[in-house]
Amino acid sequence: MRVAVSTEGxxxxxxxxxxxxxxxxxLIGDLETMSFRYxxxxxxxxxxxxxxxxAQEMIREHVEAVITGHLxxxxxxxxxxxxxxxxxxxxxxxxxxxxxLYREGGLAPMDMTSARGGGQRHGRGGRDG
Amino acid sequence: xxxxxxxxxxxxxxxxVAACIARVVPECVYVDCDVExxxxxxxxxxxxxxxxxxxxPVPVVAADVxxxxxxxxxxxxxHALAVLRDRVLVFPELCHHCGACMAACPARAMSEKMxxxxxxxxxxxxxxxxxxxxxxxxxxxPVIRALKRHIPETATAVLDCAPGAACTVSHTxxxxxxxxxxxxxxxxxxHDLEAVLTLxxxxxxxAGLVINKAxxxxxxxxALCRAAGVPTVLEIPFSRNIAEGYSRGYLPVDIGFHWRLxxxxxxxxxxxxxxx
Numbered sequence: 001m002r003v004a005v006s007t008e009g010x011x012x013x014x015x016x017x018x019x020x021x022x023x024x025x026x027l028i029g030d031l032e033t034m035s036f037r038y039x040x041x042x043x044x045x046x047x048x049x050x051x052x053x054x055a056q057e058m059i060r061e062h063v064e065a066v067i068t069g070h071l072x073x074x075x076x077x078x079x080x081x082x083x084x085x086x087x088x089x090x091x092x093x094x095x096x097x098x099x100x101l102y103r104e105g106g107l108a109p110m111d112m113t114s115a116r117g118g119g120q121r122h123g124r125g126g127r128d129g
Numbered sequence: 130x131x132x133x134x135x136x137x138x139x140x141x142x143x144x145x146v147a148a149c150i151a152r153v154v155p156e157c158v159y160v161d162c163d164v165e166x167x168x169x170x171x172x173x174x175x176x177x178x179x180x181x182x183x184x185x186p187v188p189v190v191a192a193d194v195x196x197x198x199x200x201x202x203x204x205x206x207x208h209a210l211a212v213l214r215d216r217v218l219v220f221p222e223l224c225h226h227c228g229a230c231m232a233a234c235p236a237r238a239m240s241e242k243m244x245x246x247x248x249x250x251x252x253x254x255x256x257x258x259x260x261x262x263x264x265x266x267x268x269x270x271p272v273i274r275a276l277k278r279h280i281p282e283t284a285t286a287v288l289d290c291a292p293g294a295a296c297t298v299s300h301t302x303x304x305x306x307x308x309x310x311x312x313x314x315x316x317x318x319x320h321d322l323e324a325v326l327t328l329x330x331x332x333x334x335x336a337g338l339v340i341n342k343a344x345x346x347x348x349x350x351x352a353l354c355r356a357a358g359v360p361t362v363l364e365i366p367f368s369r370n371i372a373e374g375y376s377r378g379y380l381p382v383d384i385g386f387h388w389r390l391x392x393x394x395x396x397x398x399x400x401x402x403x404x405x
Contacts, residue, residue, distance in 0.1 A: 049208025049223045056202060056211050074220060081218055087298045 002056055002101070004028045006068040009037040012096030016071025017088045021051030027095050028061050031103060036068045036095075051075030058084055067098050067107065076112040086110040130285045130400055131179040131303040135329075137138035137321030139292035141313045142365065145375065148172045149382045149392045151256070157396075159285050161259040162276060162301040164247060169325040172380050174281035175257035181249045183260075183275045186241040188230050188282040192239035204233035213246050247272040249279055271301045280360035294324040302328075306403040310359065315348040322350055325360045326357050335402050363395050 008015045017023040022044055028034030032049035032055040039061075043053030051071065055078035058066055067089040070077065079086055089098040101107050134147040144161075148169055151159035161167040163337060171179075188201070188210070195217060202210040202217070209223035210230055221244055229319050232238040247262040247269070260276035262269040269291070287307060291297045312322045329336045338354040340347060341386050343364040351361050365371070365381065375382040381388040 036172075043208070046208060049220065052208040052211050052220060052223070056208075059211075059213060060199075075221075078213070078218060080210075081216075082213045 001019060001064055002028070002064050003018065003030045003031055004043075004061065004063040004066045005089065005098055006066070007038075008034075009095070012036060012099070013094050015068070016069065016091055016093060017094055018089075018091040020066070020068045020075050021054045023054070023068070026054075028063060031099070034099075045063045052078055055082070056081050058062075058082075065102075067102055071110060075081065080112050085113060097115075107123050116125050130305045130307070130402060131280070131288060131395075132286070132309060132382055132399060133288045133302040133386040134294055134311060135290040135294075135298055136310045136311045137294060137323070137325040138313065138318045141142065141292075141318060142339070143173065143292070143311045144169050145341070145365075145380060146309060146339055149380050149388065150396050151287045152380060152382050153389050153392045154285060154287075154396045156285060158255060158280060158286040158287050159221065159257050159356075160276065160280055160288045161257075162273055162288050162297075164260040164262040164272045164276070164297065165260055167259045167292060168289045169289055169380055170259060171251075171259055174378070175252040177213050177237045177257075179249075179251050179276075181330075182245045183247040183249060183272045184243040184245050185224075185226045185271045186228075187224045187226070187244050188219055189240050190217045190219065190243050191238045192216060194236050195234075196236055198236075200233045200379050201230035201239065204229045204370075214268070214358050217358045224298040225268075226271070234343065247275075251278055251279065255281070255284075270300050273297060279302075284318060293321075294328045298325075299328060301326060302332060302334070305334060308332070308334050309339055309362070309399075309400050310336055310354070311339045311341055313342045314340055314344060314346055314350055319348045319350050319353065322353065326354065326359065326370045329359065330357055331388055337399070337402070339363045341365045342367040362398065363391065 005027045006017040007027050008067045023041050024067045025040045041069050043050040051074040055075045059082050065085040068090050081086045088110050136143045151157045161169040199212045202212045207223050207225050209220045211218045246266045250259045260272040262272050290301045310317050337358045337360045343366050357369045371381050
């Protein structure tokens with residue numbers, strides 16, 4: 001299964017980055033082989049739509065599940081539409097430990113519906129084009 | 130002649146000053162460019178006779194023609210498109226209507242549809258124009274562009290800007306002949322004035338400072354502006370009468386004849402300073 005973790009560092013020892021769209025980078029890899037590769041977050045400096053761009057990257061990398069701190073409403077829309085699962089990682093813990101927790105079933109799935117309803121949404125979310 | 134009234138800090142008196150000028154100068158159009166929060170109508174009380182919606186184009190993807198190549202999303206600088214494995218998602222509120230996605234699509238799967246983001250309101254005799262952005266829309270710039278197209282080319286107009294010095298303001302002042310900076314003599318007022326002063330200087334357009342709610346201490350704003358080549362052209366003292374009138378929807382020119390004279394003189398001076 002292909003998994004991605006938002007991360008502050010470039011290896012499994014680095015801490016989980018609680019942000020998704022503005023994360024420093026991602027560790028992407030296979031749970032079976034446990035071989036992970038680091039990818040800089042190209043969307044980091046975007047003036048807008050960073051969550052969309054990062055989610056697009058997950059789709060391109062064939063990621064099936066993302067471990068991160070929180071997802072903004074745009075990123076949630078894209079991930080939900082693409083069928084990519086999201087799990088709430090533990091900030092302060094390393095990426096490697098978060099992955100271990102995930103494998104043991106210790107991470108909760110992220111509630112992607114609440115991101116849209118309550119917060120300060122300016123737009124109306126992604127639509128089918 | 131087009132005069133823009135801007136401030137930096139909100140609540141310094143832009144609308145007061147802009148509306149006063151429009152009120153006392155014959156054939157002058159008041160243009161409310163604070164499209165997120167237009168309030169000139171509260172004082173000028175126009176009889177609105179026409180409302181024109183402002184629309185912007187956003188992309189539409191023909192699903193039967195699209196082959197999910199991803200070129201549209203790659204072309205979009207604003208990340209307004211996401212290409213999934215089975216369809217393309219459009220984020221209309223991120224779209225800047227540039228058309229790059231349409232140009233980039235090799236399958237010619239993209240077309241445009243118009244989306245309303247606001248409205249232009251005007252009165253019958255052309256003395257009042259207001260731009261209003263719909264609640265929830267992130268960018269007022271297209272409304273400002275549409276609003277400015279409604280100003281007759283040869284008219285004298287006063288453009289009441291939004292507070293601050295960001296996109297909305299710079300689009301409003303673009304093409305104006307004179308900039309009136311309205312500031313209050315407080316440390317906060319001075320701080321925000323600095324941003325607008327920089328913007329004003331970058332345009333190279335003649336500018337003047339109006340000190341509103343003036344008192345014995347000007348927090349250094351006179352000197353700050355003088356150093357930037359911006360003279361102080363009017364002072365409105367801190368006045369309870371003015372504040373009470375304001376709270377009832379009356380402008381200084383409505384409650385004091387000397388204010389009518391002062392604003393008429395200011396407008397005439399501005400006409401001389403910008404050679405219009």
